[in-house]
Amino acid sequence: MILAQSQILQCYNNFEVNEMKPITKKILQDTIRIRPTQSFKGTYGKIALIGGNQNFGGAIIMSSLGAVYAGVGLTTTITDSSNQSSLHNWVPEAMYLDYHDEPAVKALIANMDVINIGSGLGTDEKSLSLLKTVFASVSPTQILVVDGSAIDLIASNNLSLPKTKLIFTPHQMEWQKLSGVKIKDQNENTNLAAYNNLFKQQGSIVVVKSHRTQVLTPTGSFVNTVGTPAQATGGMGDTLAGIIGGFVAQFENTENAVLAAVYTHSAIADELAKKQYVVLPHQISEALPQFMKKNEA
Ligand SMILES: NC(=O)C1=CN([C@@H]2O[C@H](COP(=O)(O)OP(=O)(O)OC[C@H]3O[C@@H](n4cnc5c(N)ncnc54)[C@H](OP(=O)(O)O)[C@@H]3O)[C@@H](O)[C@H]2O)[C@@H](O)CC1
Numbered sequence: 001m002i003l004a005q006s007q008i009l010q011c012y013n014n015f016e017v018n019e020m021k022p023i024t025k026k027i028l029q030d031t032i033r034i035r036p037t038q039s040f041k042g043t044y045g046k047i048a049l050i051g052g053n054q055n056f057g058g059a060i061i062m063s064s065l066g067a068v069y070a071g072v073g074l075t076t077t078i079t080d081s082s083n084q085s086s087l088h089n090w091v092p093e094a095m096y097l098d099y100h101d102e103p104a105v106k107a108l109i110a111n112m113d114v115i116n117i118g119s120g121l122g123t124d125e126k127s128l129s130l131l132k133t134v135f136a137s138v139s140p141t142q143i144l145v146v147d148g149s150a151i152d153l154i155a156s157n158n159l160s161l162p163k164t165k166l167i168f169t170p171h172q173m174e175w176q177k178l179s180g181v182k183i184k185d186q187n188e189n190t191n192l193a194a195y196n197n198l199f200k201q202q203g204s205i206v207v208v209k210s211h212r213t214q215v216l217t218p219t220g221s222f223v224n225t226v227g228t229p230a231q232a233t234g235g236m237g238d239t240l241a242g243i244i245g246g247f248v249a250q251f252e253n254t255e256n257a258v259l260a261a262v263y264t265h266s267a268i269a270d271e272l273a274k275k276q277y278v279v280l281p282h283q284i285s286e287a288l289p290q291f292m293k294k295n296e297a
């Protein structure tokens with residue numbers, strides 16, 4: 001999985017300099033749809049979010065908040081039992097399952113459109129076992145969003161990836177572990193070269209998060225044009241993973257849904273940062289329904 005430094009340079013040398021397309025406000029009207037009258041919760045997708053160990057419960061709660069406030073029809077949060085009451089204080093719309101009950105986890109995810117795994121999952125034996133169970137259970141028609149600790153686990157255990165629609169959301173250190181491209185060498189060309197070599201053929205989408213996040217897809221590469229240092233707070237990426245899951249569960253074009261989620265997350269932060277020194281992840285989620293209403297088409 002991980003490229004040797006010489007292979008990275010080889011890809012880089014073979015690759016033409018390529019400009020990434022800007023992600024602009026237009027992606028919202030291309031993606032966020034006015035809801036049809038004849039619809040119900042099943043119309044807007046089912047998502048399971050898996051993560052949140054005893055120390056990182058906040059991560060999966062923030063992620064669940066992102067998915068629910070983005071408008072997904074049905075949400076189940078699969079986490080350590082110590083997080084159940086906090087989860088329900090923050091987001092009673094989410095159902096709960098204990099992540100230690102792997103047979104129940106397998107049965108539940110068979111019924112999902114989208115599965116998010118990794119936010120606050122941790123990297124111990126239990127986390128690895130759960131990740132392997134999920135990889136063995138997902139089907140090619142499901143979408144799997146892979147974040148945080150799940151990316152660390154894939155890289156450190158050299159796991160084979162399942163044949164499903166994969167969306168990875170690494171920050172720069174996680175991308176270094178996944179791709180072999182060191183943070184100091186990460187730029188549009190090296191990132192794209194590594195993506196082309198490792199992820200393009202399988203049709204995966206990779207969201208390389210930074211102050212100007214890049215979205216690498218089989219049909220093109222894109223760079224975010226909005227966002228603020230007021231977003232530099234733990235949980236901000238967990239929230240984005242939840243919003244991405246919520247958007248891909250509802251909107252037909254998966255690539256556009258990811259681009260729109262990345263733009264929305266940062267555009268809301270920009271709006272809040274006009275009056276706030278720091279923007280908290282849950283505030284972005286809480287602003288989603290109004291922001292999406294203003295930008296539906
Ligand atoms: N409330 C909760 O429950 C929260 C739970 N969380 C969950 O915790 C789990 C681990 O999360 P994680 O990997 O983000 O954190 P961590 O183990 O500190 O490793 C980061 C290392 O990478 C380095 N680094 C370098 N560049 C970087 C960059 N651009 N962006 C980020 N890091 C960068 C960084 O360098 P340093 O900051 O030390 O200079 C450090 O050495 C994961 O499951 C996540 O979901 C978090 O979401 C927080 C809120």
Ligand SMILES: Nc1ncnc2c1ncn2[C@@H]1O[C@H](COP(=O)(O)OP(=O)(O)O)[C@@H](O)[C@H]1O
Binds near residue numbers: 226
């Ligand atoms: N200076 C910044 N400008 C814009 N966005 C930022 C900045 N710093 C962080 N972010 C955003 O915050 C999120 C951080 O993700 P991540 O490191 O995975 O957070 P966590 O794991 O703590 O939830 C990404 O979406 C990133 O684009």
Ligand SMILES: [Mg+2]
Binds near residue numbers: 147171238
């Ligand atoms: Mg993260």
